[in-house]
Amino acid sequence: MAPYLPLGLLVLAWLAAGVQAHVGAWHIGMYCLNGTSGRDDHNTNDAVLPLYNMTKENWWFHHDNGCDQFPPEDGDFLDLPVNGTFTVEHAVNRAFTTLSYNGTEIAEFGDGEDHPGMGKEGADGDCITAINIHTQNETMAAGTAFAISYQSDLSAVTPENLVVFTVLYHSPWKRIATYSVPNLPACPPEGCICAWGWVPNGCGLANMYHLGYRCKVVGHTGDAAVAPGQPPVWCEDDPERCVQGPKQMLYWHQSEGNNIEVEGYDLSGHLKSPAYNDKCGFKNGAQHDIFLDKGSAVPTSIPASPMRHKLPSLIPSAPRDRRGRGTAIEVLLEYAHRFLMMAYSLPLFVYYYARV
């Protein structure tokens, strides 16, 4: 028995490393909340598997592993309060959100850890490996966005009618992420389709994220419809070139359906990586320049959805003594896991830096 133990540990740690990888924006209104196994999987990362070099059919709303086939439960929406904010949880696995295990595994960061001081010590350009968030520190985090399509049926959503309406610079970083909403008009009665996007800036493979939500604008809604989106362009070196007005999400490094290409280096000397920030003409916060003329939508008053899930921002993430709970085997696993995370990330770093 004994000789097999280390191997078993390694395999387990390797599995854990897989579970650890990458980040999604978790909310009860999302597609793929339960994962794609057909059961209620509290420990799923199906929604956060990154998209790279895929056909359009496969990356579009994460069709690759079937996430687009698992809509939220009837009546569950991502509520978008007009001129207000909404909160989601950035996490590497549902396990580390308030949507699993009664929120007992949550922490400051989306891997169930608090990581005190992470990204602060030594501005030496080292990529963070303790959690796979593709960045050196909070400042370097590329930015994430939500887009909205005024279609209730996911099959009617197109790159043109899925328009970025909010951007959060320097994210993903901690678990709690709060986005601002502009003066959006009302959705059709069955709701809108929203998407979350992130294109990491280095520190790993140049992949992207495209996750679906059933969303709904609530409150006193706006009187102007959202105009079709244009593909964003790289404009860090020439703000005049930035696309003004409504923009599509960023579709990059896939085998099909890309809407942006870049070459060479950005002003800081890193390989250009399109992102939801000023390098591609996205302002931080609510996007107020995405509308047609006033009068192109009928204002109305839409009540908020019944609260089926406590907003993550309302749940305190009290510091816990996590180590104290661990048995010897759990502590060993944790260290094996950390080691393997580093080993696992190495080829990605090599791949990235080899191109520089």
Ligand SMILES: *[C@@H]1O[C@H](CO)[C@@H](O)[C@H](O)[C@H]1NC(C)=O
């Ligand atoms: C997730 O699974 C639970 C338990 O089976 C079920 O009640 C719920 O409807 C499922 N949610 C979704 C979005 O499929």
Ligand SMILES: *[C@@H]1O[C@H](CO)[C@@H](O)[C@H](O)[C@H]1NC(C)=O
């Ligand atoms: C992308 O995928 C195609 C096949 O689908 C493959 O030929 C090509 O080498 C891949 N490119 C990269 C950069 O991985």
Ligand SMILES: *[C@@H]1O[C@H](CO)[C@@H](O)[C@H](O)[C@H]1NC(C)=O
């Ligand atoms: C969550 O809390 C409820 C009520 O406090 C309890 O009945 C349930 O067993 C808990 N579930 C888990 C997974 O801990």
Ligand SMILES: *[C@@H]1O[C@H](CO)[C@@H](O)[C@H](O)[C@H]1NC(C)=O
């Ligand atoms: C963040 O990382 C970048 C790249 O390594 C570095 O230039 C910058 O000084 C760091 N910022 C902070 C606040 O540590």
Ligand SMILES: *[C@@H]1O[C@H](CO)[C@@H](O)[C@H](O)[C@H]1NC(C)=O
């Ligand atoms: C939202 O803000 C706009 C100005 O940007 C204002 O005209 C509108 O009345 C506000 N609506 C609500 C519900 O606060």
